[in-house]
Amino acid sequence: MPLESTQSNLFSDALEDAYRVHIEEFEGPLDLLLHLIKKNELDIYNIPIAAITRQYLEYMELLKELNLDIAGEFLVMAATLLQIKSRMLLPLTPEEEEAEVEDPRAELVRRLLEYQRYRDASFQLSSRNLLGREVFARKFDSPELADSAPKDEPADVELFELIEAFRRVLARVSVETFHDVVTDGISIADRISEVLSLLYGGKTISFDSLFYDGMTRDLLVVTFLSMLELCKMKLIRITQAESLGAIWLTSTSEADALDGEGIFAE
Amino acid sequence: MPSKSLTSIVESLLFVHDQPLSLDRLATLLEEHERGDIRLALDDLMEEYASAGRGIVLAQVAGGYQLRSRPENADYIRRLTKSRGVKFSQSALETLSIVAYRQPITRAEVEYLRGVDSGGVLKSLLEKKLLRILGKKDVPGKPLIYGTTREFLELFGLKDIASLPTLKEIQELAPPDPFADQPELPLDSVEP
Numbered sequence: 001m002p003l004e005s006t007q008s009n010l011f012s013d014a015l016e017d018a019y020r021v022h023i024e025e026f027e028g029p030l031d032l033l034l035h036l037i038k039k040n041e042l043d044i045y046n047i048p049i050a051a052i053t054r055q056y057l058e059y060m061e062l063l064k065e066l067n068l069d070i071a072g073e074f075l076v077m078a079a080t081l082l083q084i085k086s087r088m089l090l091p092l093t094p095e096e097e098e099a100e101v102e103d104p105r106a107e108l109v110r111r112l113l114e115y116q117r118y119r120d121a122s123f124q125l126s127s128r129n130l131l132g133r134e135v136f137a138r139k140f141d142s143p144e145l146a147d148s149a150p151k152d153e154p155a156d157v158e159l160f161e162l163i164e165a166f167r168r169v170l171a172r173v174s175v176e177t178f179h180d181v182v183t184d185g186i187s188i189a190d191r192i193s194e195v196l197s198l199l200y201g202g203k204t205i206s207f208d209s210l211f212y213d214g215m216t217r218d219l220l221v222v223t224f225l226s227m228l229e230l231c232k233m234k235l236i237r238i239t240q241a242e243s244l245g246a247i248w249l250t251s252t253s254e255a256d257a258l259d260g261e262g263i264f265a266e
Numbered sequence: 267m268p269s270k271s272l273t274s275i276v277e278s279l280l281f282v283h284d285q286p287l288s289l290d291r292l293a294t295l296l297e298e299h300e301r302g303d304i305r306l307a308l309d310d311l312m313e314e315y316a317s318a319g320r321g322i323v324l325a326q327v328a329g330g331y332q333l334r335s336r337p338e339n340a341d342y343i344r345r346l347t348k349s350r351g352v353k354f355s356q357s358a359l360e361t362l363s364i365v366a367y368r369q370p371i372t373r374a375e376v377e378y379l380r381g382v383d384s385g386g387v388l389k390s391l392l393e394k395k396l397l398r399i400l401g402k403k404d405v406p407g408k409p410l411i412y413g414t415t416r417e418f419l420e421l422f423g424l425k426d427i428a429s430l431p432t433l434k435e436i437q438e439l440a441p442p443d444p445f446a447d448q449p450e451l452p453l454d455s456v457e458p
Binding site for chain 2 (some may be wrong): 009027028029031053071072073077111114115117118119120121122124126129130131132133134135136137139158159160184193262
C-alpha cells in the first residue's frame with residue numbers, strides 16, 4: 001500500500017513524542033481530531049485518513065497506558081476512522097464509480113466543520129462581558145421579598161422547577177423501612193376536590209402548604225398528581241413571583257364557577 | 267422630546283429595580299406618559315451614560331433595560347465583592363452555544379454535534395437556570411427539547427437570542443474557508 005507508507009513517513013515520530021510530554025484534555029473525539037488536524041496543518045477537506053487514524057489510536061493507547069478510562073465515544077470514533085480507512089483502500093466497483101459515491105470521509109468532515117463552528121461560537125460566548133464577571137448590576141436579596149406572596153407579575157412555573165420542588169418535599173419524608181398495609185385509600189379525584197375546596201373563592205395557597213408533615217408517601221404523590229391534573233384541566237394556575245422563589249397555587253375563574261364540590265364525585 | 271422629569275423618573279426606576287425593566291413594563295408603570303417618550307428617555311439615558319464616560323452603563327438585556335457597571339472597571343469591583351464570577355467549563359460553553367443557536371433541540375442532537383455524552387452537562391445547565399425544557403418533541407420516544415432562558419440572556423448580556431453573532435460572522439473571524447473564493451450568489455447583496 002504505497003499510499004499509507006508515504007503518509008506515515010510524512011508524519012514521522014516527532015508527533016508521537018509530542019503526546020508523551022504533554023497530554024491535553026479533549027472534550028471528545030471531534031475535539032481530538034480537530035486538534036490533530038490543526039497540529040499537523042492538514043487540510044480538513046482532504047484528511048489523510050491513514051495518518052490521522054494512526055495518531056488517533058496512539059492517543060488512545062496513551063490514555064490506556066495512563067490507566068485513564070476511555071469514554072465510549074472515543075472508541076466509536078476509532079471504529080469510524082478504521083471503517084473510513086478501509087473503505088478508502090478498497091477499489092470502487094464499476095457500479096459505484098458510475099454512481100459517483102460520496103467520499104467516505106465526507107460525513108466526518110461535515111461533522112468536524114459543524115463542531116468547529118459551535119466551538120468557535122462558544123469561545124465567542126465566553127469572551128462576552130458576563131454579568132458577575134465583567135459587569136455587575138444591583139441586586140438585593142432580602143429574604144422578606146423572596147418569600148412574599150406573588151405580586152403583580154407572577155410568572156408561570158417551569159415544569160422542571162415544579163418537579164424539583166416536589167423532589168424536595170419527597171426528600172423530607174423518610175423512607176419507610178417496614179411494610180405497612182394500612183392504606184389511606186384516597187383517590188386522585190378525592191384529593192382534587194380537597195385541593196379545590198382549599199382554593200375556593202380565588203384564594204392563593206403555597207405549594208408547600210399542601211404537603212404537611214406526617215403525610216405518607218402515597219398521599220404526597222397523590223397530591224402532586226392532583227395538582228398536575230388540576231393544572232391540565234385549567235382549574236388552577238401554578239405561579240411564582242420569581243425563579244427559585246416560593247411556588248403558589250391560585251384557582252382560575254373556571255374553578256370558581258364550580259361550587260367547590262365539583263365534577264369529580266362519581 | 268421627553269420632559270426632564272420623565273428621564274429622571276425612568277432613571278430612578280432603573281436604579282431601584284434589580285432586573286431588566288422592559289419598555290412594556292415601564293409603559294404600564296408610567297401610564298400618564300407616552301410610550302414613545304419613555305423610549306426616548308431611555309435612549310437619552312443610554313447616550314448620556316455612554317458619552318460621559320460614567321461608571322454605569324445602561325444596557326439592553328433580556329428584552330429590557332438594566333443599569334450595569336462599566337466592564338472596564340471589573341477588576342476594582344471584584345476587589346469589593348471578592349467574587350470570581352462565573353467560570354464555565356468548555357463542555358458547558360459548547361453545550362450552551364449549541365442550544366442557543368439550535369434551539370429547540372433534543373439531547374440526542376446536542377450529542378451528535380458534540381460527539382460526546384451530554385446528559386450531565388445539560389442537567390447542570392438546567393439547574394443553573396441557563397437552559398429550560400421547552401417541551402417534548404413529537405417523534406418516537408418523545409424526547410425533551412431544550413432552549414435557553416432569560417437568565418442566559420442576562421448573564422451573557424444579550425438583548426435577545428437573535429442578537430447573538432451569526433455563525434457566519436463567527437466564521438469570518440476564523441481562518442479562511444478554502445471554498446471562499448467561489449463567487450457569492452447575489453442573494454445577500456440586496457441593500458436594506
